[in-house]
Amino acid sequence: MNRPANRHYSEEEILMHILGEEDSKEGAILAAHLGECQECRLVLLEYQRVLEDIRCLRVDEIPAVAWLEQKERLMAFVRNESRTSFRDIRVRLGGVFVQTWNYAIAHPLPALGYIALALALASQSTISIFRLDHVLPTTGDVIQVLKLLL
């Protein structure tokens, strides 16, 4: 920081110094300046007093019973919310996915078998539900292959 030694610090800089909101190098230079400059020291003392006054502003207390009542209301809200929320559904689906994934990692062959089975069932259901064998002539071959597989 290049500043002339005889220049006073701004009130903002002095306030930041009291709060420890400047870097340590800057702080050390300012502290040295305060040791020599009475004018800046007076500003510092005045702001220190203001901060003490501010910190004397107190908060009205709330009785413990009122907090308990609030907690009960909040917990009722949470229970109600978690029963209906999309987040809960998402969390549950996420849990199922993680479990399935872990199983697939631990048992790759049976997992592949299940996947093939699921695909086959899904294909067959799709073909029969939407009557694709009637629409697309080649789907008959797929059905034959699926029948062989199953």
Add this chain to the structure above:
Amino acid sequence: MDSMKSDEDLVDDILAGAENGFSQLHDRYRRLVYSIAFRILQNSEEAYDASQEIFIRAYRSLDSFDRRKSRFYSWMCRLAVNQAIDCWRARRRRAEAQTPEDSNGRFLGVPALSDAIRSPHGELESKEKVQEIWRCVDALPELQKKVFVLRYFQELKLEEIAEMENCSLGTVKTSLYRATQTIRRVVKRGGDQS
């Protein structure tokens, strides 16, 4: 050992469906949330109601909390200060609608104050002076008020507040300085009068 769990772990528990975690968060944060709301609204009943709203808002937005970006403490402070400011704005609008002749920016409500006012330096002796300071805080612009409450009472670093408010550190520093200067004028005026 649930009571030893970090706030972040409790959040994970709640997101996984453990409702009890939220009860613990309420125990840990009710004072913080209430004190922020009180310092902005300056009324215990309104601050109490606002704190309930803050917890509801927190629960609904828990999945947006990212532990890599901020501490849960500062996330909660941010939520509390924003909700309290919303309530303060709503109150101000109501008050202005009720008394349009008094809409020149004057403070319209009377803050609820503690009977016991500590006075370590014998300077903050009168209730009037405390009320005057509260009025000043109430009249501060929004950003100054937020920074004032978060820095002086919740002890958040200015860098953290700047990140929270999505503005530069310089802006936050200037806001805090201006807010403090406003209070300083009141304290000084009171001192000169006595």
